[in-house]
Amino acid sequence: MILEEVTLIYLDLIKKYARHLVSAFFYIAFIGLFYFFYLLLGMKFQGEQTLLLEALKNYGLLLVHSLPLMTILATLLFFARIETSDTRFMLRVMPILGGVNAILLILFFFFQWDFGDFMHYDQLYIRPLPQPGYITPYEKNQIYIGKTQERSLLFGGDIFLVASWRTNSSFLTVTTTSRIGDASFYPDQQSFTFSLKEKAPAFQETGFTRVFFENYFSYVRKLRDVFHKTFYSWGIVSSLLGILLMSAGYFSLLGGIAIVLKENQIQILMRSFFVIIGIAAWFAFPHFLSFISLMSFGIRFGLLRVAFPSLMMGSFALLIGYGFLILKNGLPRKA
Amino acid sequence: MKKLNKSILYLILLMLTLAVVGFVYQIQFAKADTLTAMLACIKLVYTYLPILAGLALLWGLIFHGQSQPASTGAVILYIFLILGGSILLQEIALPSLSEFHQAQQILITKKAKSFPKFTINPTNISSSEFASLSWFVSKDNLAFAQQNTFLYFEKLFKAPGNVYYGLNFKIVSFDAKNRLEYVFIAPQVKAYETDLFALSAKAYEYKNGNLVGQKSYTVKKITLPYPVEAVYSLRAHGNLEDISLINVLRYNDYIYGSRINFYHMGILIFFKVSYYTMLIIIIVICAGFGLTFQNQRVIGKDIIPAISFLIVSTAAGIIVYDILLGAINMIYGLII
Numbered sequence: 001m002i003l004e005e006v007t008l009i010y011l012d013l014i015k016k017y018a019r020h021l022v023s024a025f026f027y028i029a030f031i032g033l034f035y036f037f038y039l040l041l042g043m044k045f046q047g048e049q050t051l052l053l054e055a056l057k058n059y060g061l062l063l064v065h066s067l068p069l070m071t072i073l074a075t076l077l078f079f080a081r082i083e084t085s086d087t088r089f090m091l092r093v094m095p096i097l098g099g100v101n102a103i104l105l106i107l108f109f110f111f112q113w114d115f116g117d118f119m120h121y122d123q124l125y126i127r128p129l130p131q132p133g134y135i136t137p138y139e140k141n142q143i144y145i146g147k148t149q150e151r152s153l154l155f156g157g158d159i160f161l162v163a164s165w166r167t168n169s170s171f172l173t174v175t176t177t178s179r180i181g182d183a184s185f186y187p188d189q190q191s192f193t194f195s196l197k198e199k200a201p202a203f204q205e206t207g208f209t210r211v212f213f214e215n216y217f218s219y220v221r222k223l224r225d226v227f228h229k230t231f232y233s234w235g236i237v238s239s240l241l242g243i244l245l246m247s248a249g250y251f252s253l254l255g256g257i258a259i260v261l262k263e264n265q266i267q268i269l270m271r272s273f274f275v276i277i278g279i280a281a282w283f284a285f286p287h288f289l290s291f292i293s294l295m296s297f298g299i300r301f302g303l304l305r306v307a308f309p310s311l312m313m314g315s316f317a318l319l320i321g322y323g324f325l326i327l328k329n330g331l332p333r334k335a
Numbered sequence: 336m337k338k339l340n341k342s343i344l345y346l347i348l349l350m351l352t353l354a355v356v357g358f359v360y361q362i363q364f365a366k367a368d369t370l371t372a373m374l375a376c377i378k379l380v381y382t383y384l385p386i387l388a389g390l391a392l393l394w395g396l397i398f399h400g401q402s403q404p405a406s407t408g409a410v411i412l413y414i415f416l417i418l419g420g421s422i423l424l425q426e427i428a429l430p431s432l433s434e435f436h437q438a439q440q441i442l443i444t445k446k447a448k449s450f451p452k453f454t455i456n457p458t459n460i461s462s463s464e465f466a467s468l469s470w471f472v473s474k475d476n477l478a479f480a481q482q483n484t485f486l487y488f489e490k491l492f493k494a495p496g497n498v499y500y501g502l503n504f505k506i507v508s509f510d511a512k513n514r515l516e517y518v519f520i521a522p523q524v525k526a527y528e529t530d531l532f533a534l535s536a537k538a539y540e541y542k543n544g545n546l547v548g549q550k551s552y553t554v555k556k557i558t559l560p561y562p563v564e565a566v567y568s569l570r571a572h573g574n575l576e577d578i579s580l581i582n583v584l585r586y587n588d589y590i591y592g593s594r595i596n597f598y599h600m601g602i603l604i605f606f607k608v609s610y611y612t613m614l615i616i617i618i619v620i621c622a623g624f625g626l627t628f629q630n631q632r633v634i635g636k637d638i639i640p641a642i643s644f645l646i647v648s649t650a651a652g653i654i655v656y657d658i659l660l661g662a663i664n665m666i667y668g669l670i671i
Binding site for chain 2: 030031033034037038040041044045121124126128129131133134135136137140141142144146149150151153155156157158159180184185198200201202203204205206208209210212263265266267268269270272273275276
């Protein structure tokens with residue numbers, strides 16, 4: 001009976017945490033739309049056939065690559081918002097949520113497909129197609145394309161009567177028969193060519209987001225390789241155990257930091273502070289992993305080659321996290 | 336409005352900062368003259384106005400002030416204010432400034448200090464008026480139609496007082512079977528609203544495609560189907576951004592009747608309307624965050640979270656702007 005109640009409390013907590021994960025997912029998916037849009041544009045320019053599917057696939061892969069950042073942000077924001085900070089309860093909650101995050105990190109571990117970079121596309125341009133029955137401006141000149149049986153006219157310095165016109169994908173060629181000059185009307189055979197490409201009056205992007213994304217791509221690829229190298233081993237159990245132990249420790253550390261720093265009065269200011277801390281923690285993640293990787297070189301017992309250094313680093317981080325918790329609350333007293 | 340005076344203060348400060356930075360850059364590094372630098376600054380401010388307006392509203396709401404909590408009504412008022420301001424900048428200030436810029440360019444090429452005084456009478460015409468044409472801003476190759484009649488100016492000059500001077504004005508008219516019916520040639524014309532005075536004009540009449548009559552006039556008055564200002568202001572010529580949407584609204588019968596393919600204008604309107612939509616979306620997002628978390632009290636030790644909030648909100652504002660712009664570019668690239 002009591003056991004059931006306790007389980008319910010933890011399940012409820014995990015549900016709340018999942019809500020934070022989902023909202024972190026949506027924020028990152030929204031920001032990732034930038035990548036999606038320009039990927040579609042680039043694929044269209046490169047002449048990709050199934051561009052929507054391709055773009056969706058790459059977008060999905062980018063989101064999978066964002067899982068570590070997502071879990072870090074969700075953990076920090078969850079501990080910043082949690083109502084209770086009862087020490088005994090928190091001692092159990094911190095590693096449990098680390099375990100939940102381990103599931104997502106295992107997903108990240110198994111995904112080895114790369115996503116595409118931004119594709120080059122030319123500046124957006126106007127393509128003024130000739131339309132029968134209308135006067136269309138081309139650069140400095142204007143051309144009237146007649147409907148069937150009608151005369152076409154070219155207005156460029158003088159009025160020219162057009163004998164024939166034809167287009168291909170990038171040029172419009174017009175041949176004239178006669179011309180209305182300054183004071184008279186006389187035959188004049190000439191041929192004019194107009195480009196069908198003009199610069200569109202599009203607004204310029206700031207450039208900040210593109211630079212941000214390019215740096216994110218290179219770092220996330222590095223993180224993927226580091227993560228895979230760190231936890232790759234002959235035994236799958238060892239790998240999974242390694243990720244679980246590391247994750248429980250690392251996220252407890254983050255939870256401890258969030259608990260120490262949190263301030264309920266200034267919610268949004270605090271949240272943006274945690275976003276910055278989260279990004280810093282994400283940058284520090286490969287450095288943290290490198291300890292595990294280095295330690296594993298010296299271990300001869302193959303089965304624990306990954307799991308044991310993870311246990312060491314995990315418990316080290318976990319203890320620091322606990323330290324932060326106790327710094328905030330004081331030592332737990334007997335009820 | 337009083338509830339939002341802090342936001343407006345922030346907005347003015349942000350705009351000033353951006354304008355000053357842009358101005359200094361243009362003068363110092365791009366070596367532009369003052370007027371060009373000013374134009375570039377106005378362009379810079381209105382391009383990034385969505386970010387600035389959103390951030391100003393967000394910061395004004397978040398940082399605690401003396402005023403009472405702001406309501407949704409105040410936010411909606413703010414949206415209208417910003418929208419009005421950006422329309423003022425983009426549709427009135429920028430086109431007229433760019434015309435002023437062209438006029439200044441003429442002064443520079445003529446090495447003159449100021450324009451001479453022109454006394455222009457819109458109701459008559461004399462050939463001596465055409466001596467001063469080189470002082471006026473102009474556009475090339477303006478053609479429009481009315482049914483089967485095509486009217487054409489090789490060059491149209493805009494003189495003060497909404498009087499226009501044209502060079503090489505021609506009319507070509509076709510009959511129902513598309514044979515030449517009428518040709519009118521005038522080397523010099525002067526137009527005011529729908530009245531047009533042609534100097535030393537010649538008219539040729541055709542029947543079944545053969546010349547039947549020829550007439551010469553010293554002065555001939557013609558009534559144009561549309562005001563000449565519409566013809567001048569809606570000619571897409573070089574810089575598309577200089578065309579004001581207000582003229583599009585004013586001369587919509589010209590747009591429907593002149594048989595001009597306003598392809599460029601349509602694209603311009605697509606980008607302008609998406610810009611205004613983007614402005615509203617960003618302000619609404621910022622208002623949502625700002626109203627939810629408004630009046631945060633910042634005391635001494637909260638300075639680091641406050642600074643990080645400034646950083647994160649600025650980055651988020653820029654990213655949202657770029658995402659919306661990406662959506663617009665994607666729609667343009669894929670559909671249009």
